[in-house]
Amino acid sequence: MVMRIGIMTYHFSDNYGALFQAYALREWFLAQGYDAQFVNYHPEHVEGGGNFELGNFFSKKNLKVLYLRFSKLKTKFFGNRQQKKNFEEFRSNYLGVNGAEYKDISDLESASLEFDLLVCGSDQIWNPSDQFGLDPVYFLNFEIKNKNVRRISYAPSFGRDEISAKYHNQLIKMIKKLDGVSARELSGVSIITNLADIEVSCVPDPTFLLNDYSKVMTPYPLKVGRYVFCYALRSRAVIGEATEMIADNLGASIYSPYNSHRRWREIGETVYPCPRQWLYLMENSDFVVTNSFHGTALSILLNKPFIVVGLREGKSSLNARALNLLEAVGLRSRFIDNSTQEIIDEILNSPIDWRMVNANICNLRMQGEAYLNDQLSKMKGDIDG
Structure with a gap:
């Protein structure tokens, strides 16, 4: 049977970079012969702002929610409609994203998803937002039908070289539940290793897994x-x-x-x-x-x-x-x-000196592939066992 892989990332964003990192990661899995698809999770808090905080309307959280809501409405009514359509077509034709969206954990868990491997990454999915903080879903902290599913991260980013101490305990708890941990930046590796005694690999952005676009x-x-x-x-x-x-x-x-x-x-x-x-x-x-x-x-x-x-x-x-x-x-x-x-x-x-640069790109690609192949081999071992 072909192993089924579910990818959790910002595949829904109308952002060129976000789409190409998503495209590259799925293409790599498909090239290895796996059935890879995106988990169509699109929470309101990422681009739509989410819910207001009661009791303090002018809090930093509420101001961010207000800004995101205004930006979403502005884009909807005054943005370039053809470009919006172009992004949607790319998601459908090149990312294979179709069907209903999941808005929260309850949506995901009630969907009875069936995957052998769940992968969270890349992009800034681990960057805590003012309006929501850390989202457990992007740490694969939810249940699916297969209770033996393996959960790993591939090149997620915190977006910066440190995160607020108020998120440390939550971060440690969620990361320790992953079966394999990697981060995109060395700063991200440092954040994790300084907080938790676990092995973390530094791997390149998924775009580096492909050599021909x-x-x-x-x-x-x-x-x-x-x-x-x-x-x-x-x-x-x-x-x-x-x-x-x-x-x-x-x-x-x-x-x-x-x-x-x-x-x-x-x-x-x-x-x-x-x-x-x-x-x-x-x-x-x-x-x-x-x-x-x-x-x-x-x-x-x-x-x-x-x-x-x-x-x-x-x-x-x-x-x-x-x-x-x-x-x-x-x-x-x-x-x-x-x-x-x-x-x-x-x-x-x-x-x-592109000869030097391309040699370094090759080394980065091998690091990323080595990590993924190691995680896939462990998944096969779990299934065979």
Whole structure:
């Protein structure tokens, strides 16, 4: 019988990086001959805010809930409907996600799910939110029909290099229930090992498990000419100026994908790609400028000249994710936190040694595969036993 694998991650997000890390993990399992599918868990608290806290309307939690609810309504009524449809089609056609959603633990447990292996990861599923905290479901802390199911994590991220002490006890309790534990960043490994006496593997983001993305790309109609692809999230600070300076130097246009959460001045010309076109735009650009983890990961995998612009002030803790990855492939110098002409000139005059980088990518891929194959072999042993 073919073993059934259930994957728990942020597969529902209208975010390019979230979709491609989900796609890559499932594709790897399918290539090994397993029946892999996503557990269609889509809790309201992740993007819709969830419930308000009673008694203190102006609490940090309530303000976050209010912001998320407003953003959801804004996107629903004023967002780009074609792009929304494109994300939904990608989930259906390339992630295999169809059917009803599960909104909470009771929905999951009443569904009588049948899997031999449950995998939680990747993305920031272990990053506690202001409005909800840690979600037990993303630690696979729920019951399914198969009482002997093996539960493991693959490359989940805390999103930062430390988490509040108020979550420590809950975190320890939930992680110790997993049969196999891994994290995406070394900082994540440190968080776990400092709190619990368990073995933790550091494995790469699922996008590194694949070495060819050509079959999932499709052209986006553009004007003829050179262009810089800017994938900016959360802020325009520094990245806007850096992109403009690089484009001026290269004599290139600037294209930036539409972002429904953008609250800053446009960087170049806004484009509206579906996920497959987003990857095509990156692949065919002359240069990529990003402040996104998956923008970084896919620039590396596609061997594109790129820089990563650090987030600032209250968002600076999120830089740990990209920095950890850049150090792992030997490209720490591609991270900048300022956009002076001297810094930009140095970047443009420093070609990347892709032979070295690709060797490091190969090593990362082997680490990820070794961890997954070890967990699969243990699952087979449990079944045979």
